[in-house]
Amino acid sequence: MNVRILRQLTPTSPTRWEGFNVDVTDDMSIAGLLDHINYNDDIFDDQGNLTTRIGWECSCLQGACGACAMVVNDQPVLACETFVRDLKGSTIEIRPLRKFPVVHDLIVDRSSIHENLTSANVCIESYDPNETGSQAKLVKRQRHQYEIAKCLKCGLCLEVCPNYTNGLTFFGALFANDCYLVAMRNKSKAAEIKALYGEHFGRDCSKALSCMDVCPAQISTISSMAHLNR
Amino acid sequence: MDKVVVIGSGIAGCACAVRLAEAGIHVQLVSPYPSERSQSVMAAGGINAVLSDCEEGDSIACHVQDTLRGGHNLAGTQAVRTLCERAPEVIAYLERIGTVFSLEADGSLARRAFGGQTHRRTYYCGSSTGKQIVSALVMEVRRFETQGLIRRRLWSSFHSALIRDGRCFGAILYDEKSGNLMAEHADALVMATGGQNALFGKTTGSTQCDGYAAGKLFAQGVDLKNLEFVQYHPTTLETSQKRMLISEAVRGEGGRLFYLEHGERIYFMEEKYGDGGNLMPRDVVSQEMAATGRETYLDASFLGKDLIDKRLPEVRDICSKYRGIDVAAEPIPVAPSVHFFMGGIAVDNNHETNIQNLFAAGECASMYHGANRLGGNSLLAAICGGWVVADTIADRSRAGASPDFAALLREENQKLARMRDTSSVFPVMYIRDLLAKTMAECLGIVRNDSSLADGISDVDYYLSIAEKISYDPSAMMYANYSLVGILTLAKATLACARQRRESRGAHVRSDYPASQDSLCHASIVSYENGRYRVWLDKDKRYER
Numbered sequence: 001m002n003v004r005i006l007r008q009l010t011p012t013s014p015t016r017w018e019g020f021n022v023d024v025t026d027d028m029s030i031a032g033l034l035d036h037i038n039y040n041d042d043i044f045d046d047q048g049n050l051t052t053r054i055g056w057e058c059s060c061l062q063g064a065c066g067a068c069a070m071v072v073n074d075q076p077v078l079a080c081e082t083f084v085r086d087l088k089g090s091t092i093e094i095r096p097l098r099k100f101p102v103v104h105d106l107i108v109d110r111s112s113i114h115e116n117l118t119s120a121n122v123c124i125e126s127y128d129p130n131e132t133g134s135q136a137k138l139v140k141r142q143r144h145q146y147e148i149a150k151c152l153k154c155g156l157c158l159e160v161c162p163n164y165t166n167g168l169t170f171f172g173a174l175f176a177n178d179c180y181l182v183a184m185r186n187k188s189k190a191a192e193i194k195a196l197y198g199e200h201f202g203r204d205c206s207k208a209l210s211c212m213d214v215c216p217a218q219i220s221t222i223s224s225m226a227h228l229n230r
Numbered sequence: 231m232d233k234v235v236v237i238g239s240g241i242a243g244c245a246c247a248v249r250l251a252e253a254g255i256h257v258q259l260v261s262p263y264p265s266e267r268s269q270s271v272m273a274a275g276g277i278n279a280v281l282s283d284c285e286e287g288d289s290i291a292c293h294v295q296d297t298l299r300g301g302h303n304l305a306g307t308q309a310v311r312t313l314c315e316r317a318p319e320v321i322a323y324l325e326r327i328g329t330v331f332s333l334e335a336d337g338s339l340a341r342r343a344f345g346g347q348t349h350r351r352t353y354y355c356g357s358s359t360g361k362q363i364v365s366a367l368v369m370e371v372r373r374f375e376t377q378g379l380i381r382r383r384l385w386s387s388f389h390s391a392l393i394r395d396g397r398c399f400g401a402i403l404y405d406e407k408s409g410n411l412m413a414e415h416a417d418a419l420v421m422a423t424g425g426q427n428a429l430f431g432k433t434t435g436s437t438q439c440d441g442y443a444a445g446k447l448f449a450q451g452v453d454l455k456n457l458e459f460v461q462y463h464p465t466t467l468e469t470s471q472k473r474m475l476i477s478e479a480v481r482g483e484g485g486r487l488f489y490l491e492h493g494e495r496i497y498f499m500e501e502k503y504g505d506g507g508n509l510m511p512r513d514v515v516s517q518e519m520a521a522t523g524r525e526t527y528l529d530a531s532f533l534g535k536d537l538i539d540k541r542l543p544e545v546r547d548i549c550s551k552y553r554g555i556d557v558a559a560e561p562i563p564v565a566p567s568v569h570f571f572m573g574g575i576a577v578d579n580n581h582e583t584n585i586q587n588l589f590a591a592g593e594c595a596s597m598y599h600g601a602n603r604l605g606g607n608s609l610l611a612a613i614c615g616g617w618v619v620a621d622t623i624a625d626r627s628r629a630g631a632s633p634d635f636a637a638l639l640r641e642e643n644q645k646l647a648r649m650r651d652t653s654s655v656f657p658v659m660y661i662r663d664l665l666a667k668t669m670a671e672c673l674g675i676v677r678n679d680s681s682l683a684d685g686i687s688d689v690d691y692y693l694s695i696a697e698k699i700s701y702d703p704s705a706m707m708y709a710n711y712s713l714v715g716i717l718t719l720a721k722a723t724l725a726c727a728r729q730r731r732e733s734r735g736a737h738v739r740s741d742y743p744a745s746q747d748s749l750c751h752a753s754i755v756s757y758e759n760g761r762y763r764v765w766l767d768k769d770k771r772y773e774r
Binding site for chain 2: 009011027028029031032035038039041052053055057058059060061062063064065066067080081103104109110111113114117118121122123124125126127128129135138139142145146149150151152153154178181182185186
């Protein structure tokens, strides 16, 4: 199968598409496919030219860390849990996330995610389970909070979001969900965090909700919004 | 002390950084990637503690005993006692900072059984306990970032420590963005870099944890300890790129191990050890599985879909996604795989190395687990260790002015420049693959003298060509310069394994199958003018 990858050696280098002919299997993940290309001592493109190894980021290789977020056939995905069997068409096209500056090939700098959360000081600080009220309520709310704390900060929700551009004012779904977690776990901060949520999410979200379609942790952002928009 | 550099932003690094910041100390938290990419997020099962609502008959003394016995009496008694005594404080802290623990119907913290323990004392967050703790700790780090006490340095990697006359004055860091080395002077340096997965290639852990820091520090004069004790987790699932961990929680919930003989299931652990057989310590289960010489399976289907969905959703998802296995309907094919390193940087009870003001915590340090770690004790040790480091530093006065390291920095920058110009037929990743093959062959579940000697000679060869690698400009610079440190650690590990002529815990020698009382001491390896000297810590230098 022909695999096309958008290459960029350094943050300031020009970009170029490079093709590779790869023997793929249905059960191969995109992460496996990239490893497969990189494994050879010498790497040749589909024109027979010697080229360099493809830069990409990985850590857990099981969908738990978000390192390998990239765009495959126009879909923002995690490379380690996207399989050839799930892709349509006769070619595979891979490029880095567009909403972040490229460091090298498929590796992007997602520092802005953390800078935004820090600038808004999104933190629980102090949680008292007895504050929540009845035990039944506590257990019921636990599920969504657990889901949110599984957010990988991978940036897929920002990549797909029609409202997120450069993160200067609108911080996206991952911010909204962390705001929910803080509001639910520290009542004394609820008003302050709701105001920040409004300023950096609620005001500009057009409710396309495409963020929920691509979230590897399957976080129900709409549930967070339903509470914080009240 | 006023300024500390912490290398690594997983649970141990973050716990230490936050505690230091709480004491008003400025911290540089160094890691090329954010905490969400750390191996800590992969810790699934839980965290051990004996709280006031403990199971009848349980006590902190029982937790201490289980940990020491599970570690085959090689862990420091005082350190383990401190670990277990502080466990309730750790749980209370994690709850206070907002960790989303699993709850019982009455709202109390839920707990489950874990291997090698006499009582159910493992508190958990579904099957993503590490991730939930990381999320809470990241928020705490953020709180101190906004106060200017913690500064995260992404895209920076550890290169070496600034050491002069037995004292540490900070670290040399490599900045991937600028492509330069820089000296970061500090009153203390804390290593929290995780285990050494890269030695083995395919493990259950993160590809980012490579052991480079321990190998580099060793060559700088830092002692390492108990490297031969490598934990093989009994239940992992083979996939094309890695071994996926099937959490001990599956057996904690009742999962059963078996193999097939003439189409009939043989529940070999239960047959040999009785009802609790499936939850024997990990070293025992792995060795029994290897001894069957057959394909082994873990059955959880009888637990039912509802319980699996509720308590083991991550296990369910991994099996389905990567192997198309429905855990609620069929058994999981499992085999042991490298999972955790009990050995690492040698530290005393304050988590300080033999170099003053150089500390280590978390999996990169060897302290609490002896010859085998109990499930649920690593998260506890990561947090507790981070705290011990921070409290020691907070009590210590400033180190004084740093010597001038400008010449060293210049020299190291020149070495990197030379590396960029090297050329040979060997790319870094090729040598890393060879190393992984060597280590898997020589440091499997069962070892012997001749294969260990072969392994040392293989690694000597890799070291001889490592300075002349084919520099790969398309890989991060770190991947290029880290090779020698990784190989150094591999050789030290093989040397320790060869020297320990007995079987104990995770170290099984076919040529020395019995334990020897006279060898019930930690092994220490020291670097002395290029020589790797392995010695037993008989006077308990590292238990003070």
